Amino acid sequence: MTMTDKPIKVALLGAGYISKWHAEALKRTPGVELAAVCDLSKGAAEGIANAYGAAHVFTSLDNLLASGVADCVHVLTPPHLHAEAATKILEAGVAAFVEKPFALNSADCRRLDALAKEKNVALGVNHNFLMLPSYDRLKADIEKRVIGPIDSFEANWQFPLPPLRSGPYNLWMLRKPENILFEIGPHLFAFVADLFGELKDISVSMRNPVTLPGGVGHYQSWRIAGEAKGASVVLNLSLVEGEDNRSVRLRGLGAIASYNFAEDSYTRERASMQDIVVGPFARQLSLAGQATRTGAANAFRQLKSLNGLAPYGLSIQRAVDSYYASMQAGGPVDRRLSAGLAANATTMIENTVEVARPKFLPATPPPSRGAAEAKGETVLVIGGTGFIGRALCHALADKGYSVRVFSRGSGAGLERADGRISIYTGSLKSDDDLHAAMDGVGAVFHLARATETSWEGYLENDVAVTRRIGEAALAAGVKRLIYTGTIDSYDASQYDRIISEATPFDHDLTRRNLYARSKAACEEELKKLERERGLPLVIARPGIVIGEGGPLQHWGIAMWRGATACKMWGDGRNVMPFVLVDDVADGLVLAMEHEKALGASYNLIGEPMLSSRDYFAAIEDAYGVAMRAKPTPLWTYYVVDVAKYWLKRLLAKKKGLTKPSFRDWKSRAQLSPYGNDKAKTELGWTPEQDKARFVARGIADANLFGVRKS
Numbered sequence: 001m002t003m004t005d006k007p008i009k010v011a012l013l014g015a016g017y018i019s020k021w022h023a024e025a026l027k028r029t030p031g032v033e034l035a036a037v038c039d040l041s042k043g044a045a046e047g048i049a050n051a052y053g054a055a056h057v058f059t060s061l062d063n064l065l066a067s068g069v070a071d072c073v074h075v076l077t078p079p080h081l082h083a084e085a086a087t088k089i090l091e092a093g094v095a096a097f098v099e100k101p102f103a104l105n106s107a108d109c110r111r112l113d114a115l116a117k118e119k120n121v122a123l124g125v126n127h128n129f130l131m132l133p134s135y136d137r138l139k140a141d142i143e144k145r146v147i148g149p150i151d152s153f154e155a156n157w158q159f160p161l162p163p164l165r166s167g168p169y170n171l172w173m174l175r176k177p178e179n180i181l182f183e184i185g186p187h188l189f190a191f192v193a194d195l196f197g198e199l200k201d202i203s204v205s206m207r208n209p210v211t212l213p214g215g216v217g218h219y220q221s222w223r224i225a226g227e228a229k230g231a232s233v234v235l236n237l238s239l240v241e242g243e244d245n246r247s248v249r250l251r252g253l254g255a256i257a258s259y260n261f262a263e264d265s266y267t268r269e270r271a272s273m274q275d276i277v278v279g280p281f282a283r284q285l286s287l288a289g290q291a292t293r294t295g296a297a298n299a300f301r302q303l304k305s306l307n308g309l310a311p312y313g314l315s316i317q318r319a320v321d322s323y324y325a326s327m328q329a330g331g332p333v334d335r336r337l338s339a340g341l342a343a344n345a346t347t348m349i350e351n352t353v354e355v356a357r358p359k360f361l362p363a364t365p366p367p368s369r370g371a372a373e374a375k376g377e378t379v380l381v382i383g384g385t386g387f388i389g390r391a392l393c394h395a396l397a398d399k400g401y402s403v404r405v406f407s408r409g410s411g412a413g414l415e416r417a418d419g420r421i422s423i424y425t426g427s428l429k430s431d432d433d434l435h436a437a438m439d440g441v442g443a444v445f446h447l448a449r450a451t452e453t454s455w456e457g458y459l460e461n462d463v464a465v466t467r468r469i470g471e472a473a474l475a476a477g478v479k480r481l482i483y484t485g486t487i488d489s490y491d492a493s494q495y496d497r498i499i500s501e502a503t504p505f506d507h508d509l510t511r512r513n514l515y516a517r518s519k520a521a522c523e524e525e526l527k528k529l530e531r532e533r534g535l536p537l538v539i540a541r542p543g544i545v546i547g548e549g550g551p552l553q554h555w556g557i558a559m560w561r562g563a564t565a566c567k568m569w570g571d572g573r574n575v576m577p578f579v580l581v582d583d584v585a586d587g588l589v590l591a592m593e594h595e596k597a598l599g600a601s602y603n604l605i606g607e608p609m610l611s612s613r614d615y616f617a618a619i620e621d622a623y624g625v626a627m628r629a630k631p632t633p634l635w636t637y638y639v640v641d642v643a644k645y646w647l648k649r650l651l652a653k654k655k656g657l658t659k660p661s662f663r664d665w666k667s668r669a670q671l672s673p674y675g676n677d678k679a680k681t682e683l684g685w686t687p688e689q690d691k692a693r694f695v696a697r698g699i700a701d702a703n704l705f706g707v708r709k710s
Contacts, residue, residue, distance in 0.1 A: 007033040008324060011056075011064055013085055015039035015048045018099060021313055022074050023052040025320040031646065032324050034591045038064045038073075041408075047457060048133060063087060065092040072097060072122070079182060083108040086123075099187040099321055103340035106350060111341035116339065124323040125342035125560055127190035128315035129246075131322065131334075134266035134294070138248070138259045141268060142195070148254035149151030152232040153195070155248045156190040159262075160563060161239035164220060165706055168549045169212050169413035170386050177218055177360040178353045180239070185349050186342075187261075188235045191248055194336055196228035199250075204356040208240055208707055213390065213549075214412035217361025240706035241552050241563035264311040265294045268377040272699055310704050314444045337609040366415040372421070378440055379592070380478075382406040382428070382469065384421075385446030387550050388484070388542065388584055392573045393421050394446060395585040402517040404480070406437050428465045431472060438476035443592045444469070446483045450518065454656055458518035466522040470529045470537075478536070480598065482591050485523050485541045487577060487603060488516035488556075493666030495574070499674040501601050510628040511661035513528055513668075530599070538591045539601035542584045543577035543674065547697060550581060552704040555666075557612055559632075563705065564625055567632040569669035572612035577674045579606035583687040590683040602679040604686045622700035637665045 010032055012019050019037070026034050036056035039045040045057045059066040064073070065088060072095035075085050083103040089096045090112065102125045103109045116123035125255065129135070161180075163171055173183035192199050203226065206219035222237040231250075246262035256269040267290045269283065304309050309317060319337060326333045335341060379396055383389045385404035390413055395402045397420035405414060405423050414421045426433030438444060446469050448464035466483070473481045490499050491506040509517040520709040531536040531560050544556040557576065558566035588605040591597045610618070616629040641660040646655045688694045 007031055008071045009033050009035035011036035011070035011073045013073050015044035015674035018046050019076050021316045021322045025317045029320050030326055031328055035069050035626050044195055061088055086112050093119050094350045095126045099126050100346040101182050104182055106343050106347040110347050113339035122327045123339050123464050124337040125339055128319050128321045129187055129261040130194055130320040130336040131189055132264045132315050134259055135262045137266045138257055146255055147252035147257055148608050150231045151251050153250045154234045155191050156236045156245050157184055157188055158238040158245040160241045165386055166549050169214050171410045179350055186345050189345040189348045193341045199226040199228050199348045202226045202352055202355050207362055209570055211364055214415050215364040225241050264298055280577040366417045368417040369398055371418055372400040377442045378404055379442045380444045389447045391581045391585040392588050395589050397421055409577045434472035441478055443480040443524045444473050444478050458514055462518045463521045467525040470526045470535055474535055476534055480536045480592055481674055484524055486519045487543055491670040492670050493663045495671050497672050498675050499672050501603055501678050511659055538597045540588055540591050541603045541604040542645055543579040545579055545584055548702040565628040567630050568612050571631045572628050572632050574671055575608045575611055576670050577605045579604055580612055580688055587679055587685045590685055594683050596682045605674040605676040607689050609691050618695045618699045623705055635667045638662045
């Protein structure tokens with residue numbers, strides 16, 4: 001398929017996380033133009049389209065293809081939808097660029113490859129870590145026979161997967177035991193497909209079992225071994241918390257090669273030509289020189305691109321560049337992006353799954369919980385599949401309420417033997433969906449939150465959505481709407497001021513982080529509806545919530561750089577506003593039940609017990625691992641923030657940026673103490689008061705790393 005001098009018009013199918021990376025790559029690629037974004041959520045599609053200048057938005061692939069606005073479609077949907085989407089695109093005579101995994105069986109992969117050839121359209125599959133510069137150097141050394149015939153090969157994906165411990169549990173990759181291998185395995189099997197072609201004599205061992213709240217069992221660690229072209233091959237997949245090791249290491253007859261694809265670095269070890277005394281020093285000096293050159297080049301590229309071309313972004317950029325260069329030239333795609341290589345990788349995954357299947361953990365039935373007699377009253381929970389939301393849903397059901405959860409997808413993790421929790425699937429931007437979900441509901445909890453990178457995004461996807469929920473609650477005549485704000489909206493930068501519910505929010509929220517600013521704006525929208533139209537409102541502001549199902553790397557506690565490495569907000573000596581997730585759930589239920597709560601707000605903060613230092617010390621005791629929690633002066637965060645602000649303004653020409661504020665960084669340290677008397681007095685709330693039990697429930701028994709201390 002040879003293209004003319006006109007730009008290749010591209011559409012993105014799927015507006016999730018990875019779509020922004022593809023949009024950024026397209027923006028840098030000459031001769032292409034992002035023309036359309038398609039997603040079931042019109043709001044999500046419009047967000048990407050507006051940010052990157054796409055003229056068209058669609059909510060249906062059929063409508064996108066019928067419009068004729070795209071020469072190529074990037075398939076960025078969940079994996080189980082890849083084959084069907086790619087089939088439609090290719091049958092329409094449109095080129096396709098598909099994210100891994102290409103499809104969930106090799107038959108579909110080969111069928112799509114044949115269909116693309118039949119229609120004479122380009123087809124590419126993005127195994128992006130095959131496209132980094134360091135991998136090019138590895139391949140060059142193989143081709144030049146520097147490494148020689150390969151004796152052994154090891155590929156590692158040892159990188160935490162937080163959803164296994166804290167959700168959301170309704171992600172496609174968590175629905176079946178084999179889905180994780182189809183989701184993450186292509187990164188490793190693509191290397192085998194590229195360097196060897198196939199893997200034989202496969203054996204599989206698995207460790208670190210975990211059963212998710214929905215009853216699906218997973219192994220978090222896999223070791224896959226086999227033989228390929230005479231080489232011993234081992235693939236290690238580990239998803240527990242720990243140091244990031246995403247790398248390839250191979251031993252040839254002439255050299256040992258190491259490729260770190262998380263950092264885009266490559267080193268080669270060969271026998272030293274020096275004598276026995278100087279040789280070891282020369283060998284290490286060579287490795288240090290290679291690392292220094294690579295590190296300097298990578299740092300310069302990331303600084304110049306404002307981190308847009310860090311290894312992950314660079315890998316996608318180079319894949320997109322290569323794919324469109326081949327389209328413009330009318331030639332075949334790079335073999336690393338070919339459907340044939342993707343089919344080989346999928347075949348190996350299929351074979352591995354069949355070997356492993358007899359060892360899979362069986363699904364367990366929904367738990368039977370000690371629940372009170374049914375009340376015959378229905379409560380709607382928006383955001384019920386999140387960390388706090390799941391605890392709230394079960395607390396409500398345990399007290400006898402029927403719980404309806406508003407969700408975009410299934411409610412994995414909320415299944416119960418008593419059937420008291422049900423799922424309503426809809427969009428928060430649809431008034432019809434909100435009205436239908438609230439039909440017959442006595443109370444509504446709004447725990448949903450947006451995660452955006454601009455104030456405009458928060459206005460659209462958080463503030464406007466919250467107002468829509470408030471208006472729907474008024475129309476439905478619900479008795480109470482309970483909204484969860486955040487203590488981050490306060491100015492917590494002063495040691496000598498106790499924050500209570502009577503404390504006003506920060507006087508200049510425009511200088512605070514976008515999340516704190518947005519949650520405050522949401523509160524104001526709801527209070528306006530309360531004042532003007534009588535919305536029955538209660539506001540709860542949880543502190544730093546911890547407990548089982550919560551993340552280890554909680555950014556309310558520190559700036560994380562890995563599972564055991566973080567920079568504390570300040571010296572880490574002040575008591576932090578920790579609270580247990582189950583206590584927050586109890587407080588929210590009480591806010592719904594107590595008459596006094598109507599029109600009030602409550603800060604749900606646990607008893608003052610732990611500083612950040614205490615928290616990390618408790619982790620060390622519970623899990624037997626040394627935490628590198630570094631005290632960090634707050635002014636250093638501010639200085640870096642100022643530098644980034646001006647780099648983004650002057651180099652990237654970005655607009656609408658939040659001006660750096662030292663007060664914002666001091667507030668992140670939660671320097672001000674909090675009072676929690678109001679919730680205890682008015683609601684009868686009783687957060688955990690025993691320090692030992694608090695540490696056990698919030699840290700030791702919370703399975704923060706995914707592995708238990710032996």
